[in-house]
Amino acid sequence: MTGSTPPWKRRSSRGADSGPSDGPHGVRDDERGSSAAGTEPAGSASLEPAGDRADTPVPASRPAPVARRKAIRGRARELAQEGVRRGSDRARTGLAHLTDRIIENAPRIPVRDLATLRRQFPGLGPEEIADKLVAGAVNASATVGAGVGAAAMLPVPPAMPTELAAEVTGVAAVELKLIAELHEVYGVRPLGNLKDRSTAYLRSWSGERGIDVMKPASVNTALGGQMRRELRQQIMKRMVRNMPNLMPFLVGAAVGAMMNRRDTRKLAERIRGDLRGMQVPWDALPALPPLERPADPLRIEGTPDEPRSPEL
Template identity: 65%
Template sequence: MADPEVRDDGRGSTEQQRWASLARRIKGGAGRVAGGALGGLLAVSERLIDLAPRIPVRDLETLRRHFPGLDPEELADKLVSGATAGTAAVGAGVGAAAMLPVPPAMTAELAAETLAVAAVEYKLIAELHEVYGVRAPGTARARAVAYLGAWTQERGIEVTRPSSVDAALSGQMKRRLRQRLLRRTVRSLPTLTPFMIGAGVGAALNRRDTRRLARRVREDLRTRRVPWDALPPSA
């Protein structure tokens, strides 16, 4: 199945519904991205690299229009709340599927969950960079590569270091990306284990992990934050 057309117009929906809808569309369009364990992991990482530049990331101007009157920390809180709702919705779906007597295509289901959660967390990280005035330079693809690196390392980008915003993922970065996806997949396994299954478990694990990621990235970005009034108009 082809990747979904990723859109985010936000009309008629709350912020949390918007993030959850994005997660469902990505997961629904993931197709059978899993084969064997290694093959599935490679497929998910390549799909994420291909998908990232097409995930809608709101710039600072759009975010301030969507959340008028909020300071950076309050705006970041809103983004984290919405993203955790999105990843929790995906985790709940996997937990519910695991409760079936014979879980259908569970390997593919788990791979699709991993891709959807990674995509939502990628969007969160990209928009947090906008909030803290640390936007990656370059084209949409160059920014996507930079934010994938930030997701992989669970930290903010360093715009003063060209290697951190390179337009192409190096072999080392791809290995780190696969390792990050593997860790993310392993943390999802309890939702599929007998006697430890259910929608509540899947949602809770995803919510916890997304919040932890956001906390680490925000702590790093606060040390590099550029005040809004110091940003150029085009930012």
Template identity: 65%
Template sequence: MAGSTPFRKRRFRKSGEPAETQVAPTDPGTGPAAPGGSALEATAVTADTAPAVPSDTETDEGARHRSGARRLKSVRDGVRKGGEGVRDVVLYITDRIIENAPRVPVRDLATLRAQFPGLGPDQLADKLISGAANATSTVGAGIGAAAMLPVPPAMPAELAAEITGVAAIEIKLIAELHEVYGLRPPGTLKQRSVAYLTSWTEERGVDLTKPTTLNAALGGQMKRELRQQIMKRMFRNLPNLMPFMVGAAVGAVMNRRDTRKVAEKVRTDLRRRAVAWDALPDLPPLERPAQPLPEATRAALEAAEPED
């Protein structure tokens, strides 16, 4: 018909050919805007050309995703900062224990036998272990009592003071057990103190057949083991900071138990290699430390020395 749009034959495209672009008719009589035009055709053309508008559901999901990502980042930052804080405390305690080890006064065998006459090696060792356990129990009770008025910034300092004091008591105990069983490590005061520190870290006696020098003992492996030991002590001692005197009771019991446990491990190891007192050569008296310990640690050590 004249004036009408010629009929376009639809041809079937073969497989692999690009699809033809459908062009909407522009004739006023048959276009989408014509009175008799199909609304469905107009909607199809508009849907193909209009930009996609996100729905309310998609917007909410995006907001939740961004909020969750922010929360996750905050948690990660908190964990990282908390880990750095714990690492700093562990490094601080490690340095203090290494610094205090050569300053711990140790009684030699002659002094111990004169102070406790008539006791054999095992009876003397029992006496020393009992005194050290009582002393560490007192330290734990004191730190627990200080937590009655908990001040969060002071709690790491309280924990560090407790672990440092208990370490000094137990290192002194280990050194004197070596004297009792005739197994004094050779070397200078610093070398022996590091050997005792290694014994405390590994919870076993010093092997005299494998003497270690100061540089070897304070190597990377020994420091890593010492930090691991301090980390275990920190987590075990966390209940000591509970308020209302609960921490005092828990600290006293736990410290007494841990000290006896370490002492028995070391004594069992030393007893297998013990040297009889009659077979011991004449050993020189032990040197006295040139520098004194901090006052609080020194008071704790004095409590560890049992009376006759």
């Protein structure tokens, strides 16, 4: 029939891969795969996944993102705590050094006794002389604050603690001198030698109170741990209050002068308030020996030169 396929060109589709193999290795022809299940030529690649192969590298396990964030936060917290601890240790060391420096300077502060003050301010009574002493101390304290503020015109962070320490040391010397001379004017000089009186004045400065010579607790000359803690607290309070003195462009000089003037005046008012209640009239005072002059007197910035006399 025209258009039909001759018999010799026909191929049967049934059982095409079930007959005997004519090619090598059980392959029926070049276009077909193996007719035997589970057999494949040596050296041929398999497309099946190799799940049991020992030479396949195992992927490295990584922590989950949440665990990594927790670890980072924990490490940051540890570093912050370590920084705070080191900063606290440095601050305590600095305060201890500054406290020792003020304690060492206290016996070197030149103090005028009552006889010298009455000669320098003739015709004035106790309150008038006390007013003069407060005015001089206030001006000297303002001078110290202005000097530190001017030095910090362009503040450098590493130098700030040194500038604050210099200011606190200078103002402490001015105020300790004022406290000692106010006690002389009101006739309540503490007993003891130069070192004992200096320690009593340090206690008065740290507590911002006058010394009651009739109460042994207020004249305790032992430089113990409690007194050192009170001194450190007073120094820390002064340093915190003096932080605005480091403002740039000479603003800190004006602020430092104003704040030191105010603080010294406030301290003087408290001391004078206490001393008025214990005041001894001049005519009732026993004859007091002149005060010892320090071997190495401290030069206090802002105070005028005092005349040298045997009574100093």
